[in-house]
Amino acid sequence: MTCLPAKVEKRLGLVIDLDTCVGCQACVTACKGWNDQGAGLSDQDPYGADPSGTFLNRVHSYQVRPEDGPAQVVNFPRSCLHCENAPCVTVCPTGASYKRAEDGIVLVNPDTCIGCGLCAWACPYGAREMDAVQGVMKKCTLCVDRIYNDNLPEEDRIPACVRTCPTGARHFGDLSDPDSAVSRLVEARGGYELMPDLGTKPVNRYLPPRKKGAAAAPALEPLAATGIAGWLDRLLGKI
Amino acid sequence: MTAPRIDTSPAVSDEIRQTTCYMCACRCGINVHLKEGRVTYIEGNRDHPINKGVLCAKGASGIMQVTAPSRLKAPLRRVGPRGSGAFEEISWDEALDLAVKWMKPLRETAPERLAFFTGRDQSQSLTGWWAQAFGTPNYAAHGGFCSVNMAAGGIYTIGGAFWEFGQPDWERTEVFVMFGVAEDHDSNPIKIGIGKLKARGARVISVNPVRTGYSAVADDWYGITPGTDGLFILSLIHCLMQAGRIDLDYLAQWTNAPMLVNGEEGPEKGMLVKNAERQPFVIDRRTGHPAPWDGPGVEPDLGAEWQGNRTVFRHMAEEYLDPKYAPEQVAERVGIPAGRIRGLAAELAQAAFDRAFALDRPWVDFRGNRHDTMQGRPVSFHAMRGISAHSNGFQTARALHLLQILLGSVEAPGGYRLKPPYPKPVEAHPTPHFACTPGKPLSGPHLGYVRGPDDLALLPDGSPARIDKGFTWENPFSAHGLMHMVIPNAHAGDPYRIDTLFLYMANMSWNSSMNTARVMEMLTEKGADGEYLIPRIIYSDAYASEMVAYADLILPDTTYLERHDCISLLDRPISEPDAAGDAIRWPVIQPDREVRCFQSVLLDLGARLGLPGMVAEDGSPKYRDYADYIVNHQRRPGVGPLMGFRGNGDETGRGAPNPAQLQRYIENGAFCQAHVPEGAAFFKPWNAAYQDWAVRLGLYETPQPYLFSLWSEPMRRFQLAAEGQGDRQPPDHLRARLRQAMHPLPIWYPPYGDADADYGYPVHALTQRPMDMYHSWGSQNAWLRQIKGHNALYLPTAIWEGQGFQPGDWARVSSRNGVIEVPAAHMAALNPNTVWTWNAIGKRRGAWALDKDAPEGVVGFLLNHLISELLPGDGRLSNSDPVTGQAAWFDQRVRVERVAAEDRPAGRGAQPQFPILPDPPRAGGGRGTSFLRKLDPDFRRKSGEGAA
Amino acid sequence: MHPAPSVIVFTVLSGAGFGFLACLALGLLPVAGWMAFAAWGLGYGLAVGGLLASTFHLGNPQRALLAFTQWRSSWLSREGWTSVLALLALAPLALSDWLGLGLGRWIGWGGAGLCVLTVLCTSMIYAQLKTVPRWNHWSTPVTFFAFAAAGGAILAAPGWAAAVLCPILGACLLYGWQRGDGAFAAAAQTLGTATGLDRLGRAEVFEPAHTAGNYLLREMIHVVGRRHAAKLRVIALVLAAALPAVLVLVPLPGMRALAFALHLAGAFAARWLFFAEAEHVVGLYYGKR
Numbered sequence A: 001m002t003c004l005p006a007k008v009e010k011r012l013g014l015v016i017d018l019d020t021c022v023g024c025q026a027c028v029t030a031c032k033g034w035n036d037q038g039a040g041l042s043d044q045d046p047y048g049a050d051p052s053g054t055f056l057n058r059v060h061s062y063q064v065r066p067e068d069g070p071a072q073v074v075n076f077p078r079s080c081l082h083c084e085n086a087p088c089v090t091v092c093p094t095g096a097s098y099k100r101a102e103d104g105i106v107l108v109n110p111d112t113c114i115g116c117g118l119c120a121w122a123c124p125y126g127a128r129e130m131d132a133v134q135g136v137m138k139k140c141t142l143c144v145d146r147i148y149n150d151n152l153p154e155e156d157r158i159p160a161c162v163r164t165c166p167t168g169a170r171h172f173g174d175l176s177d178p179d180s181a182v183s184r185l186v187e188a189r190g191g192y193e194l195m196p197d198l199g200t201k202p203v204n205r206y207l208p209p210r211k212k213g214a215a216a217a218p219a220l221e222p223l224a225a226t227g228i229a230g231w232l233d234r235l236l237g238k239i
Numbered sequence B: 001m002t003a004p005r006i007d008t009s010p011a012v013s014d015e016i017r018q019t020t021c022y023m024c025a026c027r028c029g030i031n032v033h034l035k036e037g038r039v040t041y042i043e044g045n046r047d048h049p050i051n052k053g054v055l056c057a058k059g060a061s062g063i064m065q066v067t068a069p070s071r072l073k074a075p076l077r078r079v080g081p082r083g084s085g086a087f088e089e090i091s092w093d094e095a096l097d098l099a100v101k102w103m104k105p106l107r108e109t110a111p112e113r114l115a116f117f118t119g120r121d122q123s124q125s126l127t128g129w130w131a132q133a134f135g136t137p138n139y140a141a142h143g144g145f146c147s148v149n150m151a152a153g154g155i156y157t158i159g160g161a162f163w164e165f166g167q168p169d170w171e172r173t174e175v176f177v178m179f180g181v182a183e184d185h186d187s188n189p190i191k192i193g194i195g196k197l198k199a200r201g202a203r204v205i206s207v208n209p210v211r212t213g214y215s216a217v218a219d220d221w222y223g224i225t226p227g228t229d230g231l232f233i234l235s236l237i238h239c240l241m242q243a244g245r246i247d248l249d250y251l252a253q254w255t256n257a258p259m260l261v262n263g264e265e266g267p268e269k270g271m272l273v274k275n276a277e278r279q280p281f282v283i284d285r286r287t288g289h290p291a292p293w294d295g296p297g298v299e300p301d302l303g304a305e306w307q308g309n310r311t312v313f314r315h316m317a318e319e320y321l322d323p324k325y326a327p328e329q330v331a332e333r334v335g336i337p338a339g340r341i342r343g344l345a346a347e348l349a350q351a352a353f354d355r356a357f358a359l360d361r362p363w364v365d366f367r368g369n370r371h372d373t374m375q376g377r378p379v380s381f382h383a384m385r386g387i388s389a390h391s392n393g394f395q396t397a398r399a400l401h402l403l404q405i406l407l408g409s410v411e412a413p414g415g416y417r418l419k420p421p422y423p424k425p426v427e428a429h430p431t432p433h434f435a436c437t438p439g440k441p442l443s444g445p446h447l448g449y450v451r452g453p454d455d456l457a458l459l460p461d462g463s464p465a466r467i468d469k470g471f472t473w474e475n476p477f478s479a480h481g482l483m484h485m486v487i488p489n490a491h492a493g494d495p496y497r498i499d500t501l502f503l504y505m506a507n508m509s510w511n512s513s514m515n516t517a518r519v520m521e522m523l524t525e526k527g528a529d530g531e532y533l534i535p536r537i538i539y540s541d542a543y544a545s546e547m548v549a550y551a552d553l554i555l556p557d558t559t560y561l562e563r564h565d566c567i568s569l570l571d572r573p574i575s576e577p578d579a580a581g582d583a584i585r586w587p588v589i590q591p592d593r594e595v596r597c598f599q600s601v602l603l604d605l606g607a608r609l610g611l612p613g614m615v616a617e618d619g620s621p622k623y624r625d626y627a628d629y630i631v632n633h634q635r636r637p638g639v640g641p642l643m644g645f646r647g648n649g650d651e652t653g654r655g656a657p658n659p660a661q662l663q664r665y666i667e668n669g670a671f672c673q674a675h676v677p678e679g680a681a682f683f684k685p686w687n688a689a690y691q692d693w694a695v696r697l698g699l700y701e702t703p704q705p706y707l708f709s710l711w712s713e714p715m716r717r718f719q720l721a722a723e724g725q726g727d728r729q730p731p732d733h734l735r736a737r738l739r740q741a742m743h744p745l746p747i748w749y750p751p752y753g754d755a756d757a758d759y760g761y762p763v764h765a766l767t768q769r770p771m772d773m774y775h776s777w778g779s780q781n782a783w784l785r786q787i788k789g790h791n792a793l794y795l796p797t798a799i800w801e802g803q804g805f806q807p808g809d810w811a812r813v814s815s816r817n818g819v820i821e822v823p824a825a826h827m828a829a830l831n832p833n834t835v836w837t838w839n840a841i842g843k844r845r846g847a848w849a850l851d852k853d854a855p856e857g858v859v860g861f862l863l864n865h866l867i868s869e870l871l872p873g874d875g876r877l878s879n880s881d882p883v884t885g886q887a888a889w890f891d892q893r894v895r896v897e898r899v900a901a902e903d904r905p906a907g908r909g910a911q912p913q914f915p916i917l918p919d920p921p922r923a924g925g926g927r928g929t930s931f932l933r934k935l936d937p938d939f940r941r942k943s944g945e946g947a948a
Numbered sequence C: 001m002h003p004a005p006s007v008i009v010f011t012v013l014s015g016a017g018f019g020f021l022a023c024l025a026l027g028l029l030p031v032a033g034w035m036a037f038a039a040w041g042l043g044y045g046l047a048v049g050g051l052l053a054s055t056f057h058l059g060n061p062q063r064a065l066l067a068f069t070q071w072r073s074s075w076l077s078r079e080g081w082t083s084v085l086a087l088l089a090l091a092p093l094a095l096s097d098w099l100g101l102g103l104g105r106w107i108g109w110g111g112a113g114l115c116v117l118t119v120l121c122t123s124m125i126y127a128q129l130k131t132v133p134r135w136n137h138w139s140t141p142v143t144f145f146a147f148a149a150a151g152g153a154i155l156a157a158p159g160w161a162a163a164v165l166c167p168i169l170g171a172c173l174l175y176g177w178q179r180g181d182g183a184f185a186a187a188a189q190t191l192g193t194a195t196g197l198d199r200l201g202r203a204e205v206f207e208p209a210h211t212a213g214n215y216l217l218r219e220m221i222h223v224v225g226r227r228h229a230a231k232l233r234v235i236a237l238v239l240a241a242a243l244p245a246v247l248v249l250v251p252l253p254g255m256r257a258l259a260f261a262l263h264l265a266g267a268f269a270a271r272w273l274f275f276a277e278a279e280h281v282v283g284l285y286y287g288k289r
């Protein structure tokens, strides 16, 4: 399975709106919570001097200094992009890493992963973290155990991070279908790939921050009047 | 080869229990998933009005709060010196006996010697009622150091506030402007709202010295100089008025703008002119004669002048058309170019007037006038502590309300909408009660809205009746008290000494106090008699916080999944503009420790003390526990803590107690809503349909229509006193400041902290709430502390480059009050004269069950050490807003100096450091320890062993 | 990249081992009897020791055999196959040398080829990674070959051959460092491209995503001090290439062993640098490299 499927039926993925993400980290702990459920993603030294743990989704915060206009802060969630041309899959010696033909989701089989770490080396996006307790590679599953889960109500069959995002900055859907809501969003807002020249062909897309700055409102014209009395006359005369 | 078969449809849990989150005070609905009785997963409740399914970072990691090793496990009695952290575990009976032994004599001799202050709890209607029954005047919650300027500024102006008591009309607003909001109490609703605006492409604008979070996504950012928002807003008002782009109709109908201001020298000067029935009136444009303000068909003349008295509107024109408010005049001071100010004014006007719309909803106002449509003004505002935590914050809040009103957008479609029980005018609120008699309850609630000097909480000799000096000349409108002054005042014996300080859920020896280092000393200092200056401290916390070490008796609380709570319309409900709402918490799991729900403990204490209302006829406790109280207590006949499922279970708002009420709440997802009828949803203060609905629901007993107070008579009464009018007179040293701060129209004056700029402290220093941490409690959460385990001081480019800071450098930051030495970092999107850090990330070493070398204690730091609780000079004036007593956290001025990384000795952490706190007895354990996890069946499923 | 001891030991020992085995297979060092046993034993020992060391890097070494399954796409898997096949293929010749069975030397050619392939596969594990520009270059396999060849030659080839191969290795190292130092910049990935924020302006880290450590920070981000690196480069060059090149020409007993010991020490230093100096693009997200 280390070879990539010749053809995927769908390209499920996330579209993340950088114009809307406030950097609240809700998707980070919602992801941790769903994928942990008491045991799945370990933490080391959790109350200690040097804590560390496995998370499948991290939210960075960058500052950008445009040529014109004041500096900006952009919050930037980062998780697996479910690349079409996933190098993490092809490097895997065991077949534990694989891309599903039915929906394009890239997964790790925890039963066959030997924990060599090579896939994490191959991923440009830092989307894989080795779990220190289990010795196997962990990554975003696109919540494959939610999106098809018959035990969840229909509306909840979306990734945990998408469900929880308070601003609605995260969108989930099929990017191979040009008519899907996510594809239309990407189209309308100029959604882009990360580091496209590495040839990974990520499925996930990022929507860039919209142009910031003043609105083009017509300037206010002072009422032509002298003194308060004149001003009152002009103003109240309008009623 | 084929992909492994995986189980894409695993069972999620055995059971879901719905309750209310309490990782912060936002009160989102949660679905708690349980397996074999243990909590395995928490997600948002989609049906819940507050969060509609979403959760924030804290809410989604609540599971780690419930398993945190820092949970206290049994009542504790101090055995070593105070502050040493030496405790012994005692039984609940011993603990309660001890508390009664301390409190009972106080009640019988001098009830004011018990001071009961609570943090950000959501049971103030219970705690206040308890304190009232005890008879002490010394009660308040945290609002005084939190955001009372917001609350009071709003109530005195529009009869409702920002805070979480209203919200923009997210569906219709086109331009939304936020002043000084980092996270807000309404955390998820604001995020959901901003998301809606973003999805629609509506404009989000932020006025904030710091461009993070909401400001980062804002379409436009005004990086204002701290403390100058009032001036900025008044300049916007200047521009709008100058151009005549204001809603005259709105002003004439719904505000006191057309009322006449008494122009005659004397005791009535500046008060509204009244007729023989003591009613203010207006001049009818049709006749030029006085007419009743609420007369049908009357067309009030905004520009009238009558017998030498001019309308409020004329006074406004004189004040705000003054060139001192011209953008060019204020630009430098506020740090925003004049063109940008004019641009924003134009954008507001365009939204309000050029994009105005009308909703096809006929309605009838309180005058009986019928309106065919509802006039929409799609511009809205929100503000929080960025404007309120300054010593001019009350007036700034008023200025912002004035701006909204001039645009005609408050309670208009597209504008700012209040949530029931608001709108509610000052007149519908109580005045403060404080006169205490040994052995007797107080005659009414402690906190209220002062109408004039007569309502001040002063003893006959003119000295403050309250330990926090609330409702005195120093802070007349201190509607939430001044919790930040309780310890310093009690320590100083000013205005008097107390015996027992009873605290609940407030980390007063750490992040909630100004001048933290000194406060710790105040708590441990002894008098000549060898007795602590604050002799007894009783404290209820759920966790091993910094405050625990300073208490003599600890009453350990449950965590939020283990207790009953009531989020009540009597307190801080979960209403929406379109619906009143309240909610409960209930024990979805049982505590595994000797801890008790604090509210139940309080009722138990009340019964043991024999407090009225808490004992039955036969002397037995009236309420079994808090749950029993929630169901059976009645404030007024038929009105209790919860509005839903009353009487036979179908009555909402009013009705007899229903024994099945809590069960009905649980079945309904732990909340209840009563929807505002469609025709009543806007213009609520004047909308007859709304007023009638509110009476039916029990929000008030009779309709309470009122006009917005652009000109504030209560304020003017204080100005008059300061000018020497009346028999209740302020001390001379406060006259000038009262005259300035109590201006009946919103004005701006420089925050008091600005004085420090002249003493070598030029730079503004701020804190912000991190979205992923709640004050001090977040750090005990193993997930959250990995995200923010330490903080840095962010320096603007001007300082960073100006002083040659390099990555890894530290900053020595000094103020009038102290010096801290902390990690520095560069931020470009920041006001050039401002530094800031995240609030309350720094922890005292040894607290919260964290390793003594945890980054929170070693490099994390508090700004609070720099902030003095007093203004410079003698007289012990608090570092607060002179109107409300709101703690002026953000007035802080500092000096910043570079400390090069190489000049710091290895291992030197953030300064100051305090002795490491010993660990109090606590639950221990915690999650994330590895070996046991492998034995866990869930672990095996998640690690793939469930795979076929 | 984190210079994990297990991986350094693996690549150094197995590289030298397969180099040496190839030399033995080609008959560059005529050995027989117990001398052959010792020589082949050393070769096998180095190669197998290296392979075993690599399993210490695994989170679940007990499943290591699964690594043989993906030879069609994975260089790591291929390396597993080639190394095992090489070891198997050379066994008859080794036995023959030891026991004097007199098999024709040609039967070692296949094995020698497999040794070369093994070294190629090992090097390609690194060279294939576009995420690590310093590695992602033909010079990575060439340097690995140079190491294997020089190491093998020091032990097994005529002095002149070793004396030629060592400077070649030195040249490879120098070239690798020189090119490697500019490789990250040449790959032209920046924080701006990693985030796409270059379309807005100059991007830099404002706040870290998390203040606590994680796997990525430990594994991919390792900062070596410049002075430290320069010193180590000199040590590596002198020990791995320069000194052995001279020593192999000194006709004294034990010189070869000394030369090999120094070479190995140099190889460890060079390999430590190979990892420690390699910068992974993921560091861009953290503003670290």
Ligand SMILES: Nc1nc2c(c(=O)[nH]1)N[C@H]1C(S)=C(S)[C@@H](COP(=O)(O)OP(=O)(O)OC[C@H]3O[C@@H](n4cnc5c(=O)[nH]c(N)nc54)[C@H](O)[C@@H]3O)O[C@H]1N2
Binding pocket: B119, B120, B142, B145, B146, B147, B504, B505, B506, B507, B508, B511, B512, B513, B540, B541, B542, B543, B544, B545, B546, B547, B557, B558, B559, B560, B598, B767, B768, B774, B775, B776, B777, B839, B840, B863, B864, B889
């Ligand atoms: N520099 C600076 N200082 C500030 C501010 C600022 O902006 N800047 N903000 C101020 C403001 S607005 C506020 S509100 C204060 C907040 O400060 P605090 O009110 O002190 O808030 P917390 O740190 O959350 O402390 C509350 C205590 O409640 C305990 N607790 C948590 N859950 C429970 C429970 O279920 N039961 C009980 N009994 N206890 C519980 C916690 O363990 C903690 O000890 O900080 C103030 N301090």
Ligand SMILES: Nc1nc2c(c(=O)[nH]1)N[C@H]1C(S)=C(S)[C@@H](COP(=O)(O)OP(=O)(O)OC[C@H]3O[C@@H](n4cnc5c(=O)[nH]c(N)nc54)[C@H](O)[C@@H]3O)O[C@H]1N2
Binding pocket: B024, B120, B146, B147, B179, B180, B181, B182, B183, B184, B185, B186, B187, B207, B208, B209, B210, B224, B225, B226, B227, B228, B229, B384, B385, B386, B387, B390, B766, B767, B768, B769, B770, B771, B772, B773, B774, B775, B890
């Ligand atoms: N996640 C999380 N949520 C919380 C809390 C928490 O600790 N964590 N605490 C809760 C509590 S108790 C409170 S009171 C609320 C407070 O909610 P906020 O009012 O949002 O709290 P702060 O973080 O104090 O935000 C103050 C903001 O005002 C800005 N500011 C400071 N001075 C000025 C000024 O002069 N002008 C302007 N325009 N802006 C200024 C600061 O940069 C900052 O962005 O949050 C509540 N919600």
Ligand code: SF4
Binding pocket: A079, A080, A081, A082, A083, A086, A087, A088, A089, A106, A122, A123, A124, A125, A126, A127, A128, A139, A200
């Ligand atoms: S983001 Fe990384 S882990 Fe995910 S598919 Fe792409 S390369 Fe693989």
Ligand code: SF4
Binding pocket: A091, A092, A093, A094, A095, A096, A097, A108, A112, A113, A114, A115, A116, A117, A118, A119, A120, A136, A137
């Ligand atoms: S760590 Fe696991 S999934 Fe990744 S390459 Fe190695 S075996 Fe494959």
Ligand code: SF4
Binding pocket: A030, A031, A032, A034, A035, A056, A057, A079, A080, A139, A140, A141, A142, A143, A159, A160, A161, A162
């Ligand atoms: S899709 Fe699921 S696994 Fe992936 S980041 Fe979101 S919550 Fe985590």
Ligand code: SF4
Binding pocket: A020, A021, A022, A023, A024, A025, A026, A027, A028, A059, A075, A077, A164, A165, A166, A167, A168, A169, A170
């Ligand atoms: S939950 Fe949404 S808004 Fe919050 S950090 Fe994640 S993507 Fe951004």
Ligand code: SF4
Binding pocket: B021, B022, B023, B024, B025, B026, B027, B028, B051, B054, B055, B056, B057, B058, B059, B060, B187, B188
């Ligand atoms: S905002 Fe977050 S922590 Fe606060 S109640 Fe809602 S989910 Fe809980």
Ligand SMILES: [Mo]
Binding pocket: B120, B142, B145, B146, B147
């Ligand atoms: Mo607060």
